[in-house]
Amino acid sequence: MGLGLAESFAQVKHEIMLAEQTAGRTPGSVALLAVSKTKPAALIAEAYRLGQRHFGENYVQEAVSKQQQLSAFNISWHFIGPIQSNKTKIIASHFAWVHSVDRLKIAQRLSEQRPAHLPALNICLQVNISGEASKSGIALEELAELVDQVRQLPGLRLRGVMAIPEPETDFQRQRQPYRQLFQTVQALKHPELDTFSYGMSGDLSAAICEGATIVRIGTALFGAR
Ligand SMILES: *Cc1c(COP(=O)(O)O)cnc(C)c1O
Secondary structure, three states: OOOOHHHHHHHHHHHHHHHHHHOOOOOOOOEEEEEOOOOOHHHHHHHHHOOOOEEEEOOHHHHHHHHHHOOOOOOEEEEOOOOOHHHHHHHHHHOOEEEEEOOHHHHHHHHHHOOOOOOOEEEEEEEOOOOOOOOOOEOHHHHHHHHHHHOOOOOEEEEEEEOOOOOOOOHHHHHHHHHHHHHHHHHHOOOOOOEEEOOOOOOHHHHHHOOOOEEEEOHHHHOOO
């Protein structure tokens, strides 16, 4: 408790930098996505003034309301929550990125519904890497086929994968599922798959050691929800 927003951002960025160093990654190669779900627009504005530009939201109505309040800001909005098919139209028109695509039907709808005046929607496919029943995402074995289907869709730009593993406190065990996912994507040999969206407040260093290019951080920046 008690850290101000500036201190929290500085601390998280420092942790990212240290992990990049430890892992031998290029400095600055890991982007910070600030997960602002349940947090008010005023807090997003404060983070924006600290230089943050990419924000992640899980709930469509909540996100759209904040986008309206913050329309004067040059924010890149990322949708990271579960997607119902009756929400694809609004998601396709209100976000720059969607990290949580886990079936072809959703991808097809997002592609068809992406407004023509906007650039292709950046997409990550959500992969369930710990086989947890409660979490969405495709199995690793299904990834190659879905990649081949989604990369054909004209309204989308397939960028990579996203994962939310089962919570784990041991550093080596945190790394294991990320390593498996990274290697599976590398084996597909699609150079356009340049995005690995994994790592949250509790495991961002492990994720960076295993190739994360976007870490999605909520609690460590904005406090408990
Ligand atoms: C809430 C959420 C996060 C952020 O989690 P923290 O543990 O608060 O950092 C990241 N990714 C997804 C998909 C989330 O829903």
